[in-house]
Amino acid sequence: MTAHTSKTLRVALAGLGTVGAGTFRILTQNAKILESRTGVVLTVSAVSARNKNKDRGIDLANVAWEDDPLKLAVRDDVDVIVEVMGGEGDPAYALVKTALENKKHVVTANKALLAYHGTELSAIAEQNGVSLCYEAAVAGGIPIIKMIREGLGANNISGLYGIMNGTCNYILTTMERTGENFADVLSQAQKLGYAEADPTLDVGGGDSGHKLVLLCALAFGCKPDFKNLSVAGIDRLSAEDIQIASEFGCRIKLIGQAKKLEDGRILQMVAPSLVPKTSPLAHVDGVLNGIFAQGDFVGPSFVEGRGAGEGPTASAIVADMMDIAKGTAAPVFGVPVNDLAASPTATASDWSGEFYVRLVVEDRPGVIAEIAPILRDHRISIESLIQRGRSQDEPVSIVIMTHEAKGGDIADACTEIADLSCVLDNPLVMPVLNI
Ligand SMILES: NC(=O)c1ccc[n+]([C@@H]2O[C@H](COP(=O)([O-])OP(=O)(O)OC[C@H]3O[C@@H](n4cnc5c(N)ncnc54)[C@H](OP(=O)(O)O)[C@@H]3O)[C@@H](O)[C@H]2O)c1
Known part of the structure; x- marks a missing residue:
């Protein structure tokens, strides 16, 4: 022997x-x-x-x-x-x-x-x-690269949507649970080691953006490009936003999304987004990550797990080493480099859907009458409107849920609205995901 x-x-x-x-x-x-x-x-x-x-x-x-x-x-x-x-x-x-x-x-x-x-x-x-x-x-211990490149490799993918930053998800989940504001929860997260001393890359959305660019390249066979990406973070969210979103049947999550538009362009963007409570993404809590992908034959697929930490991340590293040892490692972005399409060009202004728009305004009559024509001029119609009063003579929040609108129109309208003397802060805008 x-x-x-x-x-x-x-x-x-x-x-x-x-x-x-x-x-x-x-x-x-x-x-x-x-x-x-x-x-x-x-x-x-x-x-x-x-x-x-x-x-x-x-x-x-x-x-x-x-x-x-x-x-x-x-x-x-x-x-x-x-x-x-x-x-x-x-x-x-x-x-x-x-x-x-x-x-x-x-x-x-x-x-x-x-x-x-x-x-x-x-x-x-x-x-x-x-x-x-x-x-x-991307997403630490969740085998999302293998899933998109190999497991879903037979599919034409139309879109993917992910919670890819555990720090942000921990902060949003805690804000919802305790009713505390962003700054307080961030400082607790830093003390617990869930957020870096400099949290900019996480809470500003950049870290999710880095990951999204890689998933987008894999799903759509295009060159990864961080420069052509719209990124918004969670740092302007208040406990009130989370509560009002809940009244609309949604939870707020920092979502990286990549999808194919009707004109064939690929859109990639990172933004705090309203997610219906019926979506599996709405139930990804704490430091967990979750990714939802839609393929033409497989249909919707959803994975959830630990996106960071020593064990999950090292587990993914060693899995890659095992592929190399077996000689089964795949092309980096799924296809030969020369076959990669150009980088995505569509960004948040090309996104169409409903939007949540929060305005902080003076508490006086006539404010809505000043805002409404601007929305009309940008082809934006209001589905519902909530006004939250505070103590007398203090600013109030107005939250507008729009019917389907284009991100570019919403951005242009918000620029004009921000110039009104009755509007006291830059509008906060979030897309509503229908998944
Ligand atoms: N931590 C996670 O949960 C996680 C999850 C997913 C991805 N990642 C990624 O994994 C990578 C490493 O993260 P980590 O959390 O392990 O970071 P870390 O704990 O800060 O470790 C970084 C290591 O790199 C070494 N290093 C830094 N600069 C160096 C230099 N100029 N020359 C030689 N060594 C240098 C450090 O040396 P010393 O120890 O001597 O300082 C340290 O050992 C990053 O790209 C991160 O984004 C991390």
């Missing part, structure tokens, strides 16, 4: 923070399972991080250390680079590019890097016959 000898896939980890250390832990703890499922031994040859002396709770005694992560890309004892440092620029960009040019596979969790440089990096991967995998970059 001949002894069974497995092949070996030699890995370098660039970054040993939450995701990097988690990846090392899975590779160690589940080594036998990984080998039996791939027929390949996955070993870590080398690592890099900023601080060599930090205790990370992992045993790096038999692993080479590089102070400069770029050196990992030229080592002879490395087949796969796992880039988990983060950031759209260097050293992550230089490392991934150099690694691919040196015919090393790359696994990354870095959505920002791919949202800006995905087309260029996928072309380099293809030219060099290596894989560039990023399951961990």
